[in-house]
Amino acid sequence: MNSLDIRDIWKSYTLRNKKKVEVLKGLNLQVKQGDMVAVMGPSGSGKTTLLNIISGVDRPDKGSVYIEGNCVSDMNKEEMAIFRRRKLGMVFQDYNLIESLSVKENVLLPMILDKKPEEEQEKQAKVIMEMLGIEDIQDKNITEISGGQKQRAAIGRALVNSPAIILADEPTGNLDLRSTREVMGYFSHINNQLSTSILMVTHDTLAASYCHRAVLLKDGEFAAEIENTGARKEFFNSVTEMLKLLGGEADDLL
DSSP: OEEEEEEEEEEEEEOTTSOEEEEEEEEEEEEETTOEEEEEOOTTSSHHHHHHHHTTSSOOSEEEEEETTEEGGGOOHHHHHHHHHHHEEEEETTOOOOTTSBHHHHHHHHHHHTTOOHHHHHHHHHHHHHHTTOGGGTTSBGGGSOHHHHHHHHHHHHHTTOOSEEEEESTTTTOOHHHHHHHHHHHHHHHHHHOOEEEEEOSOHHHHTTSSEEEEEETTEEEEEEEOOSOHHHHHHHHHHHHHHTTOOGGGGO
């Protein structure tokens, strides 16, 4: 069973001038368990819309999204909210952490909302925070830690309920080079150790180079797909060249 199965997804929006704009045009994508996939492409290519549809924030005009065999496209808002909390891990560019809570409380938030037993929460928090190297800052306020540490806390929150897949939206967008390498190293570690599937929307070629494959989205369609079959540096160079050939913007190559 695939962790994620996107089947013939179409999405359009109607502008104020009543002009209809096709954003996604018949997309198909499968992410197997343990896959780590980057979705790349120029601004306006439909990456964020695709992520919103996968996560159930938005609905497709046509087509279906399956996560571990569950058709999320058919769920109502309440069903989707519960499913998202239990089966999806979400990581964002701006972290989306709650500043009034400690690092540990932010990591545990999905389990707290699900009213999991306290003993289970403590056990899971210990494992995840040790894995991400944030056990020594667990009692700190979010305002007291660095950007890289915030993103690691956000990854911990995404991982705490053992999700079917982690969806990451520009997870290195606010990080410097050192923190980017650090955070992507932790993503790779989670992927390797736990076989957690990860779908990452990113402009960052360095971040994409840590993935098993990169899918390039342009004008609402998948224009190319590159498999990582060798060293990470070779994959980085291949992705960079493909973006150039497809007319990617300068920002896509940073």
